[in-house]
Amino acid sequence: MxxxxxxxxxxxxxxxxxxxxxxxxxxxxxxxxxxxxxxxxxxxxxxxxxxxxxxxxxxxxxxxxxxxxxxxxxxxxxxxxxxxxxxxxxxxxxxxxxxxxxxxxxxxxxxxSPGTRVAVGLLLILLAVLSPVLLLVLGLVLLIAAIVGAVRG
Structure with missing residues (x-):
């Protein structure tokens, strides 16, 4: 007041x-x-x-x-x-x-809050580091699916 x-x-x-x-x-x-x-x-x-x-x-x-x-x-x-x-x-x-x-x-x-800022920063760094690994895993999954499809077909 x-x-x-x-x-x-x-x-x-x-x-x-x-x-x-x-x-x-x-x-x-x-x-x-x-x-x-x-x-x-x-x-x-x-x-x-x-x-x-x-x-x-x-x-x-x-x-x-x-x-x-x-x-x-x-x-x-x-x-x-x-x-x-x-x-x-x-x-x-x-x-x-x-x-x-x-x-x-x-x-x-x-x-x-400062703790939340640190957590968001760590998540962004983790995302930047792991995104190429995620793309590699996705490429491997697609490659395996293509091989399985070619063997069955």
């Missing part, structure tokens, strides 16, 4: 009439006066609840915007998930006229 939201707000509206007030004529309040008082109290409570929710959502959006600005300036984008940070960085890059795919990859990678 921000410091402005923590300060109490001053209510300049006149107070709502109480339910048990006596009418000015000297008798009990009429049904319409009681209904009016109930409506005023209900509207006041609903307005207070709506104001609280709007303040809460505004604070959350402010936090997300601060995290996004931190991520756009090279920060980690803490608080956002990997996918959300990637999408946010891709959107920012698109608006700036840069490549959104590469910005999304960099944004997603920057939101990962």
């Amino acid at each position: 921000t410091a402005a939201a923590a300060t109490p707000q001053v209510d300049d509206r006149p107070p709502a009439p109480a339910l048990g007030t006596v009418a000015e004529e000297g008798g009990t309040p009429s049904a319409s006066e009681r209904l009016r008082a109930l409506v005023v109290v209900a509207v006041d409570r609903l307005a207070a609840a709506a104001t609280a929710k709007v303040d809460e959502v505004a604070d959350r959006l402010g936090d997300v915007a601060a995290d996004a600005a931190k991520g756009a300036l090279g920060g980690s984008g803490a608080g956002l998930g990997v996918g959300a940070n990637a999408a946010l960085q891709a959107g920012l890059a698109k608006m700036q006229g840069r490549n959104p795919v590469w910005a999304g990859i960099k944004g997603g990678f920057s939101a990962m």
Whole structure:
């Protein structure tokens, strides 16, 4: 929450009439006066609840915007998930006229934890080392299939 939201707000509206007030004529309040008082109290409570929710959502959006600005300036984008940070960085890059795919990859990678970054790096190295072996195995399988097909045919 921000410091402005923590300060109490001053209510300049006149107070709502109480339910048990006596009418000015000297008798009990009429049904319409009681209904009016109930409506005023209900509207006041609903307005207070709506104001609280709007303040809460505004604070959350402010936090997300601060995290996004931190991520756009090279920060980690803490608080956002990997996918959300990637999408946010891709959107920012698109608006700036840069490549959104590469910005999304960099944004997603920057939101990962250090352990995950190491694991992804090791997987990429392993893929680069083992891809020629995979191609050789695939070639051998196709060669054996061709020999078996020629012997049977």
